[in-house]
Amino acid sequence: MQRGNVMTEPVWRMSATDLHRAYSSGRLSPVTVTRTILDRIVTLNPKLNAVVHVDANGAMRAAEESAARYRNGNPYGPLDGVPATIKDSLVVGGMPATWGSQLLKTNKPPADELPVARLREAGAVLLGKTNVPEFTVQGYTHNLLFGSTGNPWNPDLTPGGSSGGAVSAVAAGFGPIAFGTDGGGSTRRPAGYTGLVGLKPSIGRIARNGGFAEIYNDIEVLGLFGRTVEDVALTLCAVSAPDARDRHSLAFQAAVTMDETHHCPARARILYLPRFNEHPVEPEIVAATDRVAKVLESAGCAIETGPMPFDIDDAAAALATMMPAGLAMIVDKLGGPERITPALLPMYEMAKSVSGSDYLSALNYTTRLRRQMAGFFAQWDAILTPAVAAQPWARDKVFPETIDGKPASPRAHAIYTGWTNLAGLPGLGLPADLDANGMPVGFQLIGGYGRDAMLLALGRRYETQAPWADRWPPGFN
Template sequence: MSTSDTAPLWSLTAAELVAGYRTGAFSPTAVMDAVFDRLDAVNPGLNAVIAVDREGATLAALDSTLRWENGAPLSVLDGVPISIKDNLYLAGLPATWGSRLHRDFVPDHDEPAVARLRAAGALLFGKTNVPEFTVQGYTGNLVFGTTFNPHARGMTPGGSTGGGAAAVAAGIGPLAIGTDAGGSIRRPAAHCGLFALKPSIGHVTRYDGFPQLLADFEVVGAIGRSAADLDSVREVLETFDPADPRTLATAAPARPFPAEPRIAFMPAIGANPVDPRIAAASRRIAAALAETGARVETIEAPFDADRVTAAWTAIMQAGLAWHLSKFEGWQALVNPSARALAEQGAARTAGELLDALAAAAEVRSAAGLFFRDYDLLLCPATAALAWPADTIFPPEIDGREVGPRGHAVFTGWMNVTGLPAVTVPVAMTDAQGGIGLQLVAGHGRDRDLLDFLATSPALRPFAPASLANPD
């Protein structure tokens, strides 16, 4: 079934679906059937969705159809198919975290963010693939194998929300819910030509699931094809939860940006290399924003990148070591890279962890002062284009050797500081996927950030993001 303009139902954005439900042009039942047909057609070649609840999603779609027929939808996401990352609890489907240690685990409850989506009438149809323990920038594991970028044959969709990004880019649901601890939502969105939101710390409640290895650096966010769709997710998930006092941050009032916002443009971080095509796209968008009235100033990084990376790495390694220490014989079950990270974490001292927490606190204070002088920060979402899917990270960028986080230098600061950040898809390459830029705002300005993304004349042309055709 298709809309009157012949667009397949699986190809519509969440906003377009809701508009169709409202007018009676089609139903959530028809849409869910179309998304399942699309999944069956393209997922075997992508390996994006690794578990499916056909019966549950079909019944939920029928309930949603009846609500729309009665003019009583539960929310702006009622009847919208949404996939869930495999490190989040979705009752009745496996939650493996990409690891053989958890391959047989099936939670009997939704964790809070997922529960809110279900209560809002969203159709939670499946789980998406991740790297083991979601601590790396590609998507592959020993349980389900490798996920591929639908825009770039044989290339990675990035990670760790690579399965979710690949699903949305291929039309397997218009939205994917994931987590972002160091860029895990924003970079896959960039590689797959999509929009993404990493919320401020405290804007989406997080507990009652897998342990948070990176403490409050990791937040629940979304990948979609427009700022409007991301804002619908924000509207549902952004709420106070008495079980999570961090969510008091949701009480922050909206403060729209001025007509001529002050934008700090950070095209590079020190001497770290950036792919020339990404650098050129960054300069082009900075110029376009200036032409539409923004006051754009090119800056150096407003933080010590080495210190931020060291703090992030210390917390991640220690968190992974702590989790794995609970499992006898874990060394033989996890992949070599996860084992190496955990062994490095086990060697960390209490002093190193306290140094990391102190660095995070100082960086957060400095970020607050930075956003007294600027409204927004613009920078690339990734330093590298997509690389071969079975490779954990690209060993070179622009002809220069880089380490495991060389491609990810632009994203970790936002996690350590807790700032909201969005990815905007601004270009697509022939063979290495998309190019995405980041916009970052002061803490708590999630709604303002999405409003700017939706209304800026320089950015509006990029929505809705185009779908891939991996058939």
């Protein structure tokens, strides 16, 4: 999908798709585009603190190599020369990899982890690393090393977490695509807060190897961000080949193809769940998601409401067991809790009450949930829900203390997303609307295991009816 005139549109506004067209025609060079975006980061990043490490020299070298490939008529593919940022919980060879922690302040691994290597092999220009909450266990983005990250739509508010730096970067025009991660909603919620498309793939759909320890068993996956479904689909196709070093990936025979991301059932059957039992949600979010349901229905989907096909409180309890245990494991391994973010100490202390039996029960619940959802998706194509229960709050505050006037626990804002990780399912976050304060409101579509491409096709159907990509945050447009 071409948006705007590539001859007049500022290069930082261009999608990866449009950049590739412009490079291929000779109208633009990866060198010019990379230099422009690096200059933009220097100018605007101080307002946001989205990017915490910039590799300008490495980026320019990669851009020059990409430009030579285009001149010679042999680019690596549609991501060749496209600027990208990488979340600082992922490993990029030669760049700091701090996971947002003082305990890893000097960590600089020599080699890329597998998905990063594949993105580099696709020709993408890696600009640098984006900010995270320490050990990526919180729903805002702040740490003692780099401070807090703001939302381009209002820099005083959070972009969410834990991929807050990643979404803030893309929303501000610091490259059209970004890598994040998702262990409990960390692509879909931040995408919703910043007006982006965010994909949490099925477990194994993007093979992992060579990164940080898996502190959440297998429920955290690499996440993808862009301003359009097309750009996210291009990125997924580039990095989704199976690899024997990640046994989960062997469920798939090959990488996703772009053709697959254009096909979904004409009369897709979608279960709409606007509320999760009595858990609070801001009415404006439900109203925006109601409008999404109507758009999808007008596009030919069969939208139905009905009972939840799983117990959300059981899912929340399993996450509440696994997350503290994983945090405690990595903190103890790296030297203890004395230097971690104070807001993490209650979660760290919670791990002391988690027994081996408790943890095994959580794993057993996860297995049951996956079987249960396999049965559900034999009859349904997708689930539609809000992406979040609360709109963005102050960037230095850990979580919103009230939702719809009711007291809220630390994970109440994230009630819609974590169960998807336990179930291992793909989830696609998309922008729905702007709220009364001019902030984006997001929703998510959840598909059956391995149906990532179908989910992207469904996202395309919505995007065609409700285009968003030309909306930019005031002050960054």
